[in-house]
Structure formats: structure tokens, C-alpha cells
Amino acid sequence: MSEKNREGKRTAREKLAVEREKQKSADKRRRALIVGGAVVAVLGLAAVIGVVAANAGKDDGSEASGPVVAPSGAQGKDSLAIPVGKDSAKSTLTVWEDFRCPACKSFETAYRPVIHELTNAGELKVEYHLVTLIDGNMRGTGSRNAANAAACAQDAGKFPAYHDVLFDNQPPEVDDAFADNAKLIELAGKVDGLDTPAFRTCVEKGTHNGWVAKSHQAFNKGGFSGTPTVLFDGENIYQDRTMTPAKLKQMVQEANKE
Incomplete structure (x- = not known):
């Protein structure tokens, strides 16, 4: 095999290796984004749940439950x-x-x-x-x-x-x-x-x-x-x-x- 052909194959392998590394990096970034997005989604859901719970707490007791028995002498x-x-x-x-x-x-x-x-x-x-x-x-x-x-x-x-x-x-x-x-x-x-x-x-x-x-x-x-x-x-x-x-x-x- 001529020196020229060997050089061509080596260059092709190097290019392929570079492309593979690029692909690995891209896959790694994509996985990170997916995981990060999932975390944000979970945190967002937790925040929504927290707001709902807080609002539910603020309404606690606002609806009358059971008979309404006013104390003696109550007015207004x-x-x-x-x-x-x-x-x-x-x-x-x-x-x-x-x-x-x-x-x-x-x-x-x-x-x-x-x-x-x-x-x-x-x-x-x-x-x-x-x-x-x-x-x-x-x-x-x-x-x-x-x-x-x-x-x-x-x-x-x-x-x-x-x-x-x-x-x-x-x-x-x-x-x-x-x-x-x-x-x-x-x-x-x-x-x-x-x-x-x-x-x-x-x-x-x-x-x-x-x-x-x-x-x-x-x-x-x-x-x-x-x-x-x-x-x-x-x-x-x-x-x-x-x-x-x-x-x-x-x-x-x-x-x-x-």
C-alpha cells in the first residue's frame, strides 16, 4: 500500500474519531438537558403544589361545617x-x-x-x-x-x-x-x-x-x-x-x- 493511501486512511479514521467524539458530546448535552428539564418540571410541579396547598390552608375554616350555633348574646x-x-x-x-x-x-x-x-x-x-x-x-x-x-x-x-x-x-x-x-x-x-x-x-x-x-x-x-x-x-x-x-x-x- 502506498504511503499516500495509508495517509488517506489514517486521515479518514481521525475524522471518524473526531465525529464520534462530537456525537458523544452532543448526546451528553442532550441527556443533561433532558435531565435538567425533568428537574425543572418536578420543581415547577412542587411549586404549584405548594401554592395550591398554601391557598388551601388560607381557606381552612372559611366554609361553615356543622350547625351554626351562635354564642349567647352575640350581635350584629x-x-x-x-x-x-x-x-x-x-x-x-x-x-x-x-x-x-x-x-x-x-x-x-x-x-x-x-x-x-x-x-x-x-x-x-x-x-x-x-x-x-x-x-x-x-x-x-x-x-x-x-x-x-x-x-x-x-x-x-x-x-x-x-x-x-x-x-x-x-x-x-x-x-x-x-x-x-x-x-x-x-x-x-x-x-x-x-x-x-x-x-x-x-x-x-x-x-x-x-x-x-x-x-x-x-x-x-x-x-x-x-x-x-x-x-x-x-x-x-x-x-x-x-x-x-x-x-x-x-x-x-x-x-x-x-
Whole structure:
């Protein structure tokens, strides 16, 4: 075989080898793209599932389940408000709260003294609406069970004191301790005369669960952004960065002069 022919075959083999390497590289890139695409698809699906789950959680409790049994003395549309203070008070404060909500506890800690002062003096009436927002966001039933227990306390004429006890003993937001009815009954022992067989039965049976769910549904329909939502003359004063307990007191007193 001539040198020229050998050179030609060698060149052909080299070209073939180069082409094979190119093909291997192309196949490797294609496999990487396929695998990468599959990972992205899985992550995308997980994200979608996460969003759906989150949204499902936010709707938790918004649909009434079981009979809607309003607590004794509840007022307002569909009897969803628990009143504190005298009906003759000229000013009304509307409060939407969740017993698992840390911001609600902060509001209560700061404003409770002046609210008690004004309600006791007959200058202010407060309408409490109970919400289960944290149950939806963090999962669990503590918001609902605590709200039901508070409604049971309203039946016994002990709502204001038990309301305060629940916030004073609020667990960390991620701890669904209020889901335990035994804990709620234990806390009732801090309110004179509340821990009775009737109260225990009401808590354990979830007598007002349907009412709590309907209250949360009204919160969703109201278009409120979160808890607490505190309305005075239709204005959300909790969103007012200049608001203080002293300013609220002044607002109530000025409104009562009109």
C-alpha cells in the first residue's frame, strides 16, 4: 500500500474519531438537558403544589361545617359579633382577632388597659369577631378551638376575662397548643366560675365550631388583609402608624361629644 493511501486512511479514521467524539458530546448535552428539564418540571410541579396547598390552608375554616350555633348574646349581622361594654355606648370598636396571632397579642398588650377603661366607663363598646387565619397559614386547629372555647365562655358570661387569659397564655405561632381542648379547659381555671361541666362539654363537643367557621368566612368576604383588623368609625386604626392607646382614647372621647 502506498504511503499516500495509508495517509488517506489514517486521515479518514481521525475524522471518524473526531465525529464520534462530537456525537458523544452532543448526546451528553442532550441527556443533561433532558435531565435538567425533568428537574425543572418536578420543581415547577412542587411549586404549584405548594401554592395550591398554601391557598388551601388560607381557606381552612372559611366554609361553615356543622350547625351554626351562635354564642349567647352575640350581635350584629348573622350574630357573628361578641359584644363587650354597654349597648348605650356612643362609640364602637370592631376587632377581628385570632387567638394564635402574635400581632393580635401585641395589640391586646398595648391597648387592653385603655379599652377596659373605656368599656367599663360606658364610653366604648367593642365587637369582637373571631378568626382562624393562623390555622390556615400554619396548619392546625388551635385558632378554631380557642375561638370555640371563647364562645363557650361567652355562653357563661365570662368572655372578656377568658379572652384576656387566652392572649396572656398564647403559645408560639408555630405551636398549635390551643388545638388541645384540655389546655383550653385548664386555662379556664384562671377565670372564676368558668370551669364548669357545661363549659367543658361545650369545648369538647366544639359546639360553636360552625359559628367560628362562618365568622372566618365573613372575614374573608370583608376583604381584610390580616389580623388584627381594628375598625373605629370604619377606619382601620391598627394600620395607622401614629396610633397609640392615648390617641384612641382621645378619638373616643371626642366622638362621644358629638
